Amino acid sequence: MSDNTILDVKKLSTHFFTENGVVKAVNDVSFSVSEGQTVCIVGESGCGKSVTAMSIMRLIEDPPGKIVDGEILFQDKDLIHASKKDLRRLRGNDISMIFQEPMSSLNPVLTIGEQITEPLFEHRLLTKKQAKQEAIKLIELVGIGRSNEIFHSYPHQLSGGMLQRIMIAIALSCDPLLLIADEPTTALDVTIQAQILELLKEIKEERNMSMLLITHDLGVVAEVADYVVVMYAGKVIEQGSVLDIFKDPKHPYTQGLLQSKPVLNQRKKRLYSIPGQVPNLIDLKPSCYFYDRCEHRMSICGGSIPEKMEVDDNHQVACWLYEKEEVRT
Amino acid sequence: MNSYFIKRILYLIPTLIGASILIFFLYSLIPGDYVDTDPNLTAERKAELKELYGLDQPVITRYFTWVGNLFQGDLGYSLQFQRPVTEVLGNYIWSSFFVALASLIITWFLAIIIGVISATRHYSLFDSTVTFLVFAAMATPSFFLGLIMIKFFAVDLGWFPAGGMITTGSNFTGLEYFKDLAEHMILPVLVLVMLSVGGLTRYFRTNMLEVVRQDFVRTARAKGLKERVVIFKHAFRNAMLPAITLFAFELPALFSGAIITEQIFNWPGIGAIYMQAFTVRDYPLLMGFTMFIAVLTVISNLIADLLYGVADPRVRLK
Ligand SMILES: Nc1ncnc2c1ncn2[C@@H]1O[C@H](COP(=O)(O)OP(=O)(O)OP(=O)(O)O)[C@@H](O)[C@H]1O
Ligand code: SF4
Ligand SMILES: [Mg+2]
Numbered sequence: 001m002s003d004n005t006i007l008d009v010k011k012l013s014t015h016f017f018t019e020n021g022v023v024k025a026v027n028d029v030s031f032s033v034s035e036g037q038t039v040c041i042v043g044e045s046g047c048g049k050s051v052t053a054m055s056i057m058r059l060i061e062d063p064p065g066k067i068v069d070g071e072i073l074f075q076d077k078d079l080i081h082a083s084k085k086d087l088r089r090l091r092g093n094d095i096s097m098i099f100q101e102p103m104s105s106l107n108p109v110l111t112i113g114e115q116i117t118e119p120l121f122e123h124r125l126l127t128k129k130q131a132k133q134e135a136i137k138l139i140e141l142v143g144i145g146r147s148n149e150i151f152h153s154y155p156h157q158l159s160g161g162m163l164q165r166i167m168i169a170i171a172l173s174c175d176p177l178l179l180i181a182d183e184p185t186t187a188l189d190v191t192i193q194a195q196i197l198e199l200l201k202e203i204k205e206e207r208n209m210s211m212l213l214i215t216h217d218l219g220v221v222a223e224v225a226d227y228v229v230v231m232y233a234g235k236v237i238e239q240g241s242v243l244d245i246f247k248d249p250k251h252p253y254t255q256g257l258l259q260s261k262p263v264l265n266q267r268k269k270r271l272y273s274i275p276g277q278v279p280n281l282i283d284l285k286p287s288c289y290f291y292d293r294c295e296h297r298m299s300i301c302g303g304s305i306p307e308k309m310e311v312d313d314n315h316q317v318a319c320w321l322y323e324k325e326e327v328r329t
Numbered sequence: 330m331n332s333y334f335i336k337r338i339l340y341l342i343p344t345l346i347g348a349s350i351l352i353f354f355l356y357s358l359i360p361g362d363y364v365d366t367d368p369n370l371t372a373e374r375k376a377e378l379k380e381l382y383g384l385d386q387p388v389i390t391r392y393f394t395w396v397g398n399l400f401q402g403d404l405g406y407s408l409q410f411q412r413p414v415t416e417v418l419g420n421y422i423w424s425s426f427f428v429a430l431a432s433l434i435i436t437w438f439l440a441i442i443i444g445v446i447s448a449t450r451h452y453s454l455f456d457s458t459v460t461f462l463v464f465a466a467m468a469t470p471s472f473f474l475g476l477i478m479i480k481f482f483a484v485d486l487g488w489f490p491a492g493g494m495i496t497t498g499s500n501f502t503g504l505e506y507f508k509d510l511a512e513h514m515i516l517p518v519l520v521l522v523m524l525s526v527g528g529l530t531r532y533f534r535t536n537m538l539e540v541v542r543q544d545f546v547r548t549a550r551a552k553g554l555k556e557r558v559v560i561f562k563h564a565f566r567n568a569m570l571p572a573i574t575l576f577a578f579e580l581p582a583l584f585s586g587a588i589i590t591e592q593i594f595n596w597p598g599i600g601a602i603y604m605q606a607f608t609v610r611d612y613p614l615l616m617g618f619t620m621f622i623a624v625l626t627v628i629s630n631l632i633a634d635l636l637y638g639v640a641d642p643r644v645r646l647k
Contacts, residue, residue: 059550063452084556091553104544108643109566119552154642170552 004035006177006210007056012070014048014055017063021282025051027234028070030308031227033178038204038211040221040242042257043231044278049214050100052231053180056212057097058087074178093123096171100183102163106155112139113151116170123174138169143199161192165199172203179204182214197223218257222246227314230254233279233289236308240315250317252294288320296321337634341627348623349399353392356612363408363610382408395616404617409609414617418599424494425586425598428514432521433579439526444533445568449560451538459530466527475520475593482516489515492595517594521587532575536568543567570641577633581625 010030016023026048033039041049054060055067058079072079074095079087091097099105106115116138117131126134132151139147142165155163164184171179181200185193201224204211213224221228221242228245230238230253238251249255256274276293288294288301301320308318364370364378379385383394398405404414447459483491490496494513501509540546541564549563550556586600599618606614638644 057551059547088553088555091551093553097551099544099548101544105548107545107549107563107567109570109641110563111642118549118554122553122555156643167548170548 005032006035006075007033007212008071008073009052009056010071010073012052012055012072013068014051014060014065015068016065018282023281024234024284025065025281026055027284029229029231029234029236030070031229031236031239033210033212033227035177035210036204036208037226038213038224039227039229040225041212041214041229041231042216042218042221044216046278046281047231048234048281049216049231050182053097053182053212053214056180057091057095058082089123092119092171092176093174094176095178095180096174096176097180097182098164098167098171098184100186102160102167102187103155105167106163108155111152111154112158112166116151116166116173119170119173134173135169138173139166141172141203142166142169143195160188161196164188164192164196168196168199168203172207175207176209178210178212180212180214183216184213185220186215186217200224230257233284234281235289235318236316237290237319238315238317240312244312244315248312248315250311250315250322251290251319252296252321253290256293288318334635337631341631344627345624348627349396349620350392352616352619352623353395354388356616357388357391359612361610362612366610382406399620404621405613407606407611407614407617409606409611409614414614417602417614418618418621421597421599421602422584422586424596425591425600426583428517428521428591428596428598429583429587431514432518432525433583435518435522436526436529437576439522440529440533443526444530445537445560445565447530447534448537448541456534459534463527463530466523469524471520471524471587471589472593474523475516475590478516478520479593489513491516492593494597513596517587517590517596520590520594524590533568533572536571537564540564540568570637573636573640574633577629577636578626580629580632581622584625585622 009032012026012029013024014026016025029048029052031039031041041052043049051060051065056072056074056079060067067080070080074090077086077090079090082090106112113132113135116135117126117128120126120131120134124134135151136147139150144150144162144165150158150162150166155166158166168184179200184200185196188196197220200211200213203209211224213220215221225242228240228242229236230245230251232253238245238249238254245254246258249258253274260274274293279289279292286305287303288297288306291297291301294301298320306318306320306323308316309322311317311322362379362384364375364382364384370378376385383391386394395405402415404418406412407414407417410417443459447456450456479491482488490513492513495501495506495509496513499509541560543564545567546559546564549559554563584599586598586603588600588604590596591598591600592604603615603618605611606618
């Protein structure tokens with residue numbers, strides 16, 4: 001990868017050990033994010049996007065979850081073997097995260113002010129007065145007026161869009177190098193979605209921050225991504241620059257996604273109309289996981305897992321269609 | 330907030346009227362009364378006594394007399410003790426109250442600590458042990474537990490007295506008296522704590538487990554806060570909210586006595602008196618006492634609401 005890579009995920013596998021069996025939620029996922037870059041992870045519900053993000057934050061609940069294999073390097077620091085203390089220093093400081101549900105992501109019994117200042121005390125060691133000033137600045141930065149009033153109010157007094165702005169403010173409070181946003185606009189109204197996205201884009205550019213944005217909305221991808229990782233059933237099935245993915249999608253699943261994508265710049269919540277269902281992540285067979293739904297399937301697809309391969313510069317796909325004849329047979 | 334408070338107090342009136350009607354008529358519907366229980370009385374004497382106690386009056390009249398007296402703080406006249414009900418209650422309620430208060434405080438203290446630790450170490454050996462003990466304690470009947478305690482601590486080890494409230498024939502004063510009282514209290518309190526700590530521990534453990542799974546706890550962790558802060562500042566406060574209501578509901582229980590435990594430890598509390606009153610049909614005492622508990626319950630409800638409002642900003646600002 002390039003020199004200014006700040007996050008490097010290599011062959012990450014995160015499994016959940018449940019009563020019904022092992023859920024292979026993330027299965028051999030590799031990608032990287034470089035300085036100032038926006039990487040989007042897309043895929044249907046349940047394909048492992050959130051688990052990937054939570055693994056990077058090392059917030060997977062253990063038990064039942066466990067990172068069973070792979071490496072996560074943040075600025076060459078190994079996050080999988082980092083101590084609890086080191087992780088705590090990174091979280092909310094160098095890597096921040098915002099979540100899908102702004103309504104439930106803030107503590108209902110603490111004021112907005114208390115919640116914004118927490119990381120400021122923890123990581124930047126500000127005094128009470130400095131922290132308050134900083135918090136007010138942050139509230140204004142994310143585009144909310146009446147900052148003083150907001151500082152003293154409780155989450156239930158604000159709308160979803162405002163709460164997501166507050167979440168962004170909290171995430172930005174310690175100048176992170178990487179912001180992970182897990183479907184930050186899914187729970188919001190369409191107009192608010194656009195505003196939040198715009199805000200993220202602006203801030204990102206202003207601060208030259210890197211962003212890992214998770215979404216199942218290709219409209220969002222088209223608008224903000226530099227690089228796209230397409231996931232399916234816990235695996236990366238295709239990844240490439242936003243141009244490659246949109247102009248020259250290789251994997252039948254990516255092609256399907258784009259086909260069902262409506263007119264450019266028009267977002268929709270559910271755009272997948274590829275027939276069939278995602279396989280159960282518990283008993284995956286050694287085959288292409290898209291086999292049941294694929295129009296191009298061949299005999300080999302049902303019998304062994306396609307490896308990821310380079311089809312173009314920085315454009316990889318995992319599909320037997322692109323394997324050389326002699327390997328296929 | 331103020332108008333809300335006034336409204337809440339006004340709501341108490343119909344509730345209490347309803348309670349008084351229910352209590353009075355349930356007792357007056359039961360055939361027979363205190364006078365009927367004594368088979369040695371002649372019919373004439375019975376009629377005389379009934380007139381004296383007002384039992385010959387129509388039910389409605391008796392109800393209004395009773396309610397009228399309630400308003401003056403008069404809970405009625407205990408036939409068995411031949412003294413006002415308030416006086417009887419005053420004599421016995423405090424001994425029940427102190428046992429109940431001690432066990433309430435200890436129970437809550439233990440349950441909160443064990444429940445929270447158990448929840449934060451979900452699946453650990455500590456958690457499994459606690460869960461096992463909780464079920465064991467909940468499954469043991471109070472009389473059995475009480476007798477075991479007496480056998481073990483009072484008879485075999487001789488550490489504590491087996492029953493009563495003060496050493497019979499003793500004439501302690503001041504600190505000595507207090508020490509004697511405390512020694513007598515230990516076993517009944519221990520039994521009450523053991524009986525109730527299990528359920529409450531489970532309650533806190535469940536609450537805590539539920540809260541720990543919430544999104545805002547994940548946010549707190551994602552901010553890089555220390556686990557201690559995540560648990561106590563973010564999770565614990567939220568887990569305690571529903572417990573406020575529960576706590577307020579326990580207040581009337583402080584005054585209602587523990588019937589079985591008091592019986593076993595020969596504790597001169599209100600629970601024992603209550604049982605006695607049943608056997609001799611001392612209805613004025615029973616009615617007065619039940620009404621007293623009803624009033625306490627209603628007040629506790631109000632306290633619960635107010636406390637909840639203080640603790641939960643979502644309620645506070647409505
Ligand atoms: N705690 C858990 N225990 C068991 N299985 C889990 C757990 N958390 C996630 N999973 C499983 O992991 C898989 C991936 O979940 P994940 O939340 O990453 O999906 P997602 O791609 O983020 O979907 P969505 O778009 O709905 O958010 C799912 O099949 C889910 O059932
Ligand atoms: S490997 Fe086969 S089944 Fe899978 S996507 Fe490619 S062609 Fe379709
Ligand atoms: Mg998700």
